[in-house]
Amino acid sequence: MKINLTTQRKAVYDIILQAHDHPTAADVIERLRAAGHNFAYGTVYNSLRYLTDNDLIRELKLGEAASRYDARTEDHHHIVCIKCGRVDEVMTDVPQQWMEAVAEETGYVVHEATINLEGVCPACKTSKP
Amino acid sequence: MKINLTTQRKAVYDIILQAHDHPTAADVIERLRAAGHNFAYGTVYNSLRYLTDNDLIRELKLGEAASRYDARTEDHHHIVCIKCGRVDEVMTDVPQQWMEAVAEETGYVVHEATINLEGVCPACKTSKP
DNA sequence: ATTGAATTTATACTAAATCTAAATTCAAAT
DNA sequence: ATTTGAATTTAGATTTAGTATAAATTCAAT
Numbered sequence: 001m002k003i004n005l006t007t008q009r010k011a012v013y014d015i016i017l018q019a020h021d022h023p024t025a026a027d028v029i030e031r032l033r034a035a036g037h038n039f040a041y042g043t044v045y046n047s048l049r050y051l052t053d054n055d056l057i058r059e060l061k062l063g064e065a066a067s068r069y070d071a072r073t074e075d076h077h078h079i080v081c082i083k084c085g086r087v088d089e090v091m092t093d094v095p096q097q098w099m100e101a102v103a104e105e106t107g108y109v110v111h112e113a114t115i116n117l118e119g120v121c122p123a124c125k126t127s128k129p
Numbered sequence: 130m131k132i133n134l135t136t137q138r139k140a141v142y143d144i145i146l147q148a149h150d151h152p153t154a155a156d157v158i159e160r161l162r163a164a165g166h167n168f169a170y171g172t173v174y175n176s177l178r179y180l181t182d183n184d185l186i187r188e189l190k191l192g193e194a195a196s197r198y199d200a201r202t203e204d205h206h207h208i209v210c211i212k213c214g215r216v217d218e219v220m221t222d223v224p225q226q227w228m229e230a231v232a233e234e235t236g237y238v239v240h241e242a243t244i245n246l247e248g249v250c251p252a253c254k255t256s257k258p
Numbered sequence: 259a260t261t262g263a264a265t266t267t268a269t270a271c272t273a274a275a276t277c278t279a280a281a282t283t284c285a286a287a288t
Numbered sequence: 289a290t291t292t293g294a295a296t297t298t299a300g301a302t303t304t305a306g307t308a309t310a311a312a313t314t315c316a317a318t
Contacts, residue, residue, distance in 0.1 A: 004295080004296090006283090006295090006296070006297085008296085008297070009296095024274090025274075025275080026273090026274085039297080039298085040297060040298045040299065040300095041275090041298090041299085041300090042275090042276075042277085042297080042298075042299080042300090043296085043297055043298070045274090045275065045276075046296080046297080061190075061192040063190035063243065065273065065274065065305090065306090066273080066274060066275090067274085067275090079231070079235055079237055079239070081237070082240065088235050088237070090231050090234065090235060091234065092227065092230045092231050092234050094223065094227060094244075095224060095227060098221065098223060098224060098227070101221045102208070102219050102221050102246060103248075105219065105220065105221050106208055106217050106219060106248075106250075107250070107251035107254075108208055108210070108217070108246070108248035108249060108250055108251065108254075109248050109249040109254055110208070110246055110247075110248040111211065111246075111247045111248045111249070112246070112247050112248075113244055113245070113246045113247075114192065114244070114245045114246075114247070115223075115242055115243070115244050115245075116242070116243045116244075116245075117231060117237070117239055117240075117241070117242045117243075118239075118240045118241050118242075118243070119232075119235075119237035119238050119239040119240045119241075120237060120238040120240070121235075121236070121237055122236040122237065125236075125237075125238060133264080133265090135264095135265070135266085135314090137265085137266070138265095153305090154305075154306080155304090155305085168266080168267085169266060169267045169268065169269095170267090170268085170269095170306090171266080171267075171268080171269090171306090171307080171308085172265085172266055172267070174305090174306065174307080175265085175266085194274090194275090194304065194305065195304080195305060195306090196305085196306090
């Protein structure tokens with residue numbers, strides 16, 4: 001089915017595209033307001049789901065309370081800095097061999113692996129506490 | 130500091146130890162009731178956190194709404210069946226080499242990787258829809 | 259017995275997200 | 289141009305998971 005980018009959905013999509021962090025729904029609403037849009041709460045959630053379902057964006061569940069959203073839809077993972085909360089992309093892919101080992105161990109047909117890493121980012125590494 | 134296992138904490142711990150699935154807080158409360166305990170809502174959450182903080186159990190954030198809890202505290206991962214929701218352990222560890230590649234790519238000091246897999250479990254694989 | 263720190267309880271509250279029903283939009287067909 | 293109807297948006301209520309708070313209780317150590 002053809003993708004229907006309404007004004008609201010387009011505006012939400014633009015926010016995600018322009019973001020260099022990984023904004024939550026609340027962040028998106030805040031940025032929409034700053035850009036002069038005042039959409040209903042539910043509309044933003046609906047839009048985020050619509051965009052996610054149509055693979056224009058990705059929903060990230062990093063173990064925090066709120067989902068984050070990412071304009072990069074290629075297969076990749078994320079690392080969160082435990083000091084400052086910053087989220088970065090991890091493009092290095094997990095070895096196919098490992099996936100096969102998991103399939104063998106569990107008997108599952110393995111569809112995908114979501115990997116959330118934790119560590120200390122370069123900036124926090126060098127800064128004093 | 131010495132671990133203080135009160136009646137409530139011990140009862141919660143026992144539920145997790147005896148569970149062969151990976152119960153949520155709500156599951157734990159339900160099973161406590163079934164066992165004749167009727168602790169305050171908050172006490173169960175406090176107990177789960179206390180047990181988690183003291184490494185007696187692990188909190189799992191599998192991308193679902195609610196956290197699950199696991200009596201196995203060794204380093205391991207989880208796979209969720211997309212058909213029936215069943216959660217299984219994955220003991221096969223991710224190659225150290227991969228972790229190093231991620232550290233190199235991102236510049237982070239990598240502390241840990243949480244891996245949540247999705248697939249179809251053996252039972253669902255063989256059963257007709 | 260008395261103190262006091264830790265814990266539990268009951269309840270209120272918060273955050274994130276979903277649901278609902280009415281209002282609005284907008285393309286397609288008269 | 290108007291009508292129709294499906295999709296969408298809106299506003300607000302509701303749900304779910306979990307946290308915060310203040311009073312009551314427990315319990316070990318004086």
